Amino acid sequence: MPRTKEPPTLYSVHKTFIWFAVISLVLTFSLAAIVYVDYVREWKTYQKKFIRLKTDRAKKELKEAEAKIDKKKLESLEKQLKDADAALTSHSSGRMSLEIRLGRLDTEVTKARSQTQNLKQFEDSAKYFFEETRSHNDPKASEYEKKLKELTPKLSQAKLNLEKLEKEIEEKQSALNGMTAAEKSIQKSIDRVLEDKNRMERKIKLIEPTLAKDILNAPMVDFIAPSLRIQQVVLEDLEDDYHFTKVQKVDRCTTCHLGIDQKDFSDAPQPFKTHPNLDLYLGPHSPHPVEKFGCTVCHGGNGHSVSFKDSAHTPHSEAQMKEWRKKYHWEELEKWDAKMLPVNFTQAACAKCHHGTVEVPFADKLNKGRKLAEVNGCFNCHKVSGFENRWKVGPDLERVGSKLSEQWIEKWVEDPRSFRDSTKMPRSFHLSNTASPEDRERNKTAIKAIAAYLVKNSESVEFKKPTLSGDSKNGEKLVTELGCVACHTVGGTAIPPLADNRHGPELSGLGSKVTSDWLHTWLKNPKHFSPNTRMPNLRLSDQEAADITEYLLSQKNTTFESKPPVEADPKVMDELILTSLEATLRRTEAEVELAKMTPEDRLQYLGKKSIGQQGCYTCHTIKGFEDIKPIGADLSNEGKKDIHQFDFGFTKIDRTRQAFITQKLKDPRVFDQGKEKSYYDKLRMPQFNFNDEEIEALTTFILSLSEEHIPLQMQKRLDLKEERIEKGRLLVSKLNCTGCHALDGKPGSLRESMEDKGNAPPVLDGEGAKVQEKWLHEFLKNPATIRPWLRARMPTFDLTEEETKTLVEYFANLAHEEVSYKGYEIPAPAPERLEAGKTLFTKLQCAKCHEINAASTAMGSSFLAPDLTLSRERLKPEWVKQWVTDPQVLQEGTMMPTFFPEGQSPITDIFGGDAKEQIEALRDYLYTYEKAPESQ
Amino acid sequence: MFDSFEHLIDAVSSPVTIFTFATAVFILFVTFPRQLTSKWVSLGTLFLVLAFFGIGLTDEHFRKIVSTPDNVPIVGLMFIFGYFTWFAMKKAVENDRRIEKGEPTVEQLETNDKVLVFPYLIFIEFVIALAYGAMLVIWSLWLKAPLEEPANPTVSPNPSKAPWYFLGLQEMLVYFDPWIAGVLLPTFIIIGLCAIPYIDRDPANSGFYCYKARRAVIIAYLFGFWILWILLIIMGTFLRGPNWNFFGPFEVWNVHKVVPLVNVNLSEIVFIKWLGVGLPKQWFIREWPGFAVLFLYFAIPPAVLARTALKDVYKKLEPTRYLVLVILLLVMIALPIKMYLRWAFNLKYLVAIPEFFFNI
Incomplete structure (x- = not known):
């Protein structure tokens, strides 16, 4: 550059050069910074940590495997191997010549095989052209025929040659095998002894960081085949709703939660810990496999994100929040609505797909919340879609x-x-x-x-x-x-x-x-x-x-x-x-x-x-308020309601839905605190005095209320049978049947409380298979005494026709039975059969328990059994057969003896001891059974 | 630590005080440019501003607003625009001094030494371009683009703010009907800027910084730019919170803040307050005071000024260009006038014709 006299102000070329140098450095630095910022990711640290954890564990296992090896056995095997080896070398010349011959044969066979294949191709081709030309009466046909005739014998000759060679190889090989057999079998035993060790070594080699892996993970080349990479599940049937569009759900949680679906990490530190319930979630055989359901559909949060903060983790307590702030630089994601549910409320998500049922299986907290809401009349004031069919919980005040x-x-x-x-x-x-x-x-x-x-x-x-x-x-x-x-x-x-x-x-x-x-x-x-x-x-x-x-x-x-x-x-x-x-x-x-x-x-x-x-x-039903709408807010979408729509007033709680709901349940009027309101403008939800546990359950339930759309195929949908069962379950809950009876997985409170189960209300599991629908219908409307010794009394519920039907269908469907009001007629049995039945009835002493008299009562109530005169109308014939065959199968712990253990009859002189026939005869007799006239 | 200071600032902050204070500073600046661009006053001012920011940053709320990634450029804007205004004025004052003494201006001195565009200028420009590139890269690495929640048609963000360069217009919406603040005034701004070279065709005093010789023009421009545009952007960015309520710089943005809005139209003042009769039913009778005021505002000053203060200008520009200039200036001045009318008399509209959505 020409160097002239420097002009006075900005035009110093020298200075500009210095600036150029400085800025070049800054630019280089910024380039490095770009690469660095792009390369250093939170999730990579976790993946590296996990690899270390996994390697450590594998190494530990390797050590254990090594320790387990039977040293003596190994030593003796190795010695045997050496001996065998020595023995083999002693007649090594024969072995050598065999091996040389085999090597040669190998080449010959290859040659012969390729020759055969070539000839085969030519022959096939000649065959085609011959057939083709002949069909057109083409004169060329004869030419092809000649060719074909030439090739066929050549091919068969080649084949023969090949077979001969192959045979020779087999022979030589077996001879060689015979020589080395002993050695091989010893080597196999050694391998078996070292099996675990070798497996662990292979595993370690696979996961251990190596230089090659480091290079593949290095910046700029890590697009080729890095071992550190983002893990994701793309969920075909689930969507994220972004208001204007719905996009397929993609969950990348497993990028850091690497051990979540592996059994061995239940004691590992977060984020590597195994999911606490693999049988129910994530596992390929669980009802919610991870490939189909992912993570965020239940837990919430931003599945696309791979950083702790941006994936919207939500702490479940103040202490955890502090810990997270320190450990992960956690802060509230203000601009993201779909935050994760704190773990203590995760069950709220179950209801997204499981609706229409009285209870959600395994969701105890949610179920408890639902029940509490039902019992305390939440649905009376608040409209909640899906819960409109609930009853008024307070007594009528009309009188x-x-x-x-x-x-x-x-x-x-x-x-x-x-x-x-x-x-x-x-x-x-x-x-x-x-x-x-x-x-x-x-x-x-x-x-x-x-x-x-x-x-x-x-x-x-x-x-x-x-x-x-x-x-x-x-x-x-x-x-x-x-x-x-x-x-x-x-x-x-x-x-x-x-x-x-x-x-x-x-x-x-x-x-x-x-x-x-x-x-x-x-x-x-x-x-x-x-x-x-x-x-x-x-x-x-x-x-x-x-x-x-x-x-x-x-x-x-x-x-x-x-x-x-x-x-x-x-x-x-x-x-x-x-x-x-x-x-x-x-x-x-x-x-x-x-x-x-x-x-x-x-x-x-x-x-x-x-x-x-x-x-x-x-x-309460009160005169003058027949058609007035309830006073509570509609809670149908409370779990997804916009956070700005909650009036937190001047309370100092977290601005989250769960905090609001919890506080509201603790003190429903607290959000009026510090506000100037006229008497009639004040909040009016009453005080229920729930305890903390109840509040958490109720909060879980309220958070579960959302109108979020989940594709139908991903929801738990009820078939007609299940729907009937659920309808029945609701009625059972309304009438509190399980207050007395053991039913549908509930023990029956009254029954539980009684020491002598013989005096307790009966178990109703399997009732639908046991009793006839027509009888049950009648019984529910107008209960008759079946077990006269029971002091507890089946009440009359004055059920409507609809309710009775619901219950009958409920019991039948619960026992996988078809509902039939037609009755269950059995063909009239032959008189000798009845006679046989009667004999059996006497021999097996059925009446001892099934007839209530002074003698039977003296045995104690647990030996007493239902009145059999009702059998014909009450019991299903098929059930009686099964029951008599093996009562324990149908009702574990019943006092009814098993008379026909393993299908063998104790009485051999009737029907030649055929248990099946006997049981049928017994049943047939039972259906004609009338009580003996009052004895004494 | 600075609580009482912060409370004091919050207490005195309001659109009217800030606007008035800024106008006062502006008047001071254009009246005493030499003194105010002197070394110590400049440094002192810079120190005061930095001290204010320093104290402000101790306040959580202030820090949050100022450091929000999309607000950071506005903070930069304040300093950069301040610097360039100061720089230009400093140079102008220096040249004025030289002209007074009969010396050549700085630019004239520089033009004696000539260098070639290439490589000298191009080289500097190249280095500057690199510097900008580096700056943008580092900035983008340091402050991440704020990613917000997915747009939800049922939830509007509160406050809903226009992009920063439109915040001046949004602030005008407080004082004017949307068609004026959103359509008429922006159109006038664009037309006015386009019109400048046709109105100011005087080749004298061009090509170098000067102030005295072009005082009126510079004041008019700086007033429009600084007070009616930049100040409104700054207020819109930092001091307008939820529901477009005004908040002091240290005041927490409470969504529930309620301030009384009892604005009345001119017709109501005239017919109800002064005359004590009801509002006429016909809009053209009801709104005549407003129309009269407008007519007087746009008719009298041009006529009077052409004969008095702006006699020379009128002569130089001839009627058409003179009229364009005066109308543009009047429209510009109308903004602060309307603001003060609102603050002083709660005046909502001069002319309010809801019958066909026409308000002024």
Whole structure:
């Protein structure tokens, strides 16, 4: 460059060169930085760590394998090998010549084979042209014929030659094998001894990092065949919904979670740990293989991402969050909605595909949450799609005036737990957002008005007075024996598996609640007072009813009785009425309207307003609220609801769905904290007093509510049979059948609690295969005694036709039976067959247990068996046969003896000892069996 | 540590204070360019600004807003534009001094020594291009492009902000009807920029930095650029939060913030407040005060100015070009006027005709 006089300002070429040099360096640096940033990835570190872990483990196993080797055996084998080798060398000349000959033969055979193949091709070709030309009468045909004739003998000669050579090879080879046989077999034994060691060595070689692998993993060349690579599952039938488009789900979680589907890593550190339940998930034979389901469809999160933060991991606790922040630089992904579910809520995802069933298999927490929601009436206030068919959980209040006093209602509504701690009725008043002195006054006035409204709008019912005087002691006994405790807790008689006996209210302090007239009438027939009650009729005799009434009324709750009555302030009442009227009227008009009301009118107006506002009518049937929509928000998509749509108010909790729901269940009114709201604008979800475990279960359930679309083929779809079973399951849950009976995997609370199972309500597993549908239908509508010695009583549920049908179909389908109301006729047996049956019946002493008399009762109730006179209508013929053949198969632990062990009859003189014939004869006799006239 | 300072700044921050303060600084700058571009004042100002940022960065919220990857360029923009304005003014002041003394300008001195475009200029440009390339690479490695959640048609981001270069327009939406802020004003800006070479055809004083000789033109331009464009972008980026509410630089962006918006139209002020009669039913009667004000605003000043202050300009440009210039200037000035009317009188629209969606 020409160097001229430097101009004064910017034009210094020298300086520009310096800048050029500096910037070149910076550019080089930035290029290196590009490569570095692109190359160094979080997941590679994990893959390297995993390789190290795997190698270490393999090496350890190798050591173990080495230790296991029988050294002595190995030594002696090696010595044998040496000896054999030495022996072989002694006549090595013969072996040598054999080997040389074999080598030569090998070449010859190859030559001969190729010659044969060539000739074969020429012959085939000649054959084709000959046939082809001949069919056209082409003169060339003769030419081809000649050629063919020449080739055929040549080919067969070549073949013969080849065969000869092959034979010679075989001979020579076997001769050689004979010489080395001993050596080979020893080598094989050595290999067997070293098998494990060699296998581990091969494995280590495969996974161990090598220089070649390092080169293939190096930057810029790592596109060829790197051993560190992103692992992914592309899921054909699952999609990620990006609002405007749906794309196939791709899960790359296994890039870091490398041991997730391998059994051996259950004790490895994260992220390499084995999935805790491989039988249910990931495994190729599990119902959810990883190739089909991937990971994020259950766990949530961003499956495409391969970094800890961007894959939207969600900590399950404060402590874990802190740990993650430190370890993985975790932070909340603000801009990503599909975050992972914290592990304690993962079960919420099950419901994406498993819907329409009462329970989801293996999802205990979710099931518990569902059950809690059902029992506590969540579905009464909140519409949730899929759960519309639930019943009102609170009792009818249409006739409450004739059951309870106004004062009692007031005290109860003010704080239900002050009467009964275990009540499911939540508290609506004096909660965190209505606890100020002014609000307390308003609450009290509203409560007073509610009670007044309920009593005023109540029909009167006639009660039957107990005519007999009751015996409290006997009443207490009856309550336990008849099975009341299967649904109710009575005076602390909680039976151990508490699961089902919170079905009905706890029966304590009734003496401070109801009159004996009411209770007596109720016990005699609950439907008389409340046509929609779920309480069944136990067909109590007058004496029984009187005894139980006496017993239950003897318990009083004095603290509740001494609670001061609720007082209403007329001024507050007027203020509340005005506020309420002002919603539709101008202030002056509202005042005029108010002035028109008598004090009674005011009470009624405010009562109606308060019931409507608090939503009492959603759980209870109340006159005047027949067609009013429930007050709760629709929760059908709560698990996917946009986070901005939750009003967290001024609470200091995490801005997540799970945190919101948990907090809401803990204190439903907490989000009003620090807000200025008028009385009627405040949050109104009542306080249920759930414990932490229940809250977690309920939160899991609520998070499971989403309208996310999963392709139909990926969902668990119910067939007609399963649908019928589920319909039945719902009814079973509504009626609490499992409070008494063991059924469908549930032990039956009452049955469980009884030591002597002979006195317990029967097991109903397999009932559909056992009893005839027609009989079952009849029985459910109108239960008859089958086991007269049982004290527990099958109640009359007054089922509708629809419900009865549902249950019959439920039992039948559960036992894989077809529903048939036609009955199960068997052909009329020959008289001698009946005679044989009768003989067997006597010889096997069936009547000993199946007939109830003084002698059998003395044996103890576990030896007693059902009345056989019902057999013809009740039992399915096929079932009787199976039952008699081997009762233990159908019902494990039954007291029914196995008379025909392994198909052998103990009685040889009937039908020549043919067990099958005998069983059939026995059954045929049974179907004609009539009870012997009352003996003695 | 700086809590009280931060609270004070938040308390005094509002669109009106910031706009007024910026205008005041601007007036100071154009009035005393020599003093304000002197070494110590410049360094002092830079120090103050850096100190403000330094203190600000101790605040979590401020840090979050300022360091968001898409906001970082705006921070850079403030400093770069500030520097170039300062640089140009410094040079202009220097040349003014030289002209006053009768010396040749810096540029005239430089043009005596000539070098060839190639290689000298091209070489420098090449090095600069490389430097920019390196800078962009390092920047992109350091600050990752913010990847947000998949767009959801049912959820609009709050605040919904325009790209940074349109934030000035979005800020105008607060004061004007969309058709003015979104259509009319941008059109005027483009037309105005295109019109500059046709209006300012004076070859004198071109080719070097100067201020005194071209004071009015420079002030008009800098006002439009700095106050009515850059300032609005900065406010839109850093101080407008959810629901386009105004937040102080240290104030947390609370989605639920509620501020009263009790704006009234001119017709309501005239007919209800002053005259005490109801609003006329016919829009052309109801809106005549607005139309009158507009007519006066666009008719009187050009006529008066042509005879008084801008007599020479009028002569030089002749009626058409003069009219174009004055109208453009009036439209530009209309923006701050409207802003102050809003702040002072809660004035919503001068002319409000909801009957056919026409508001001014």
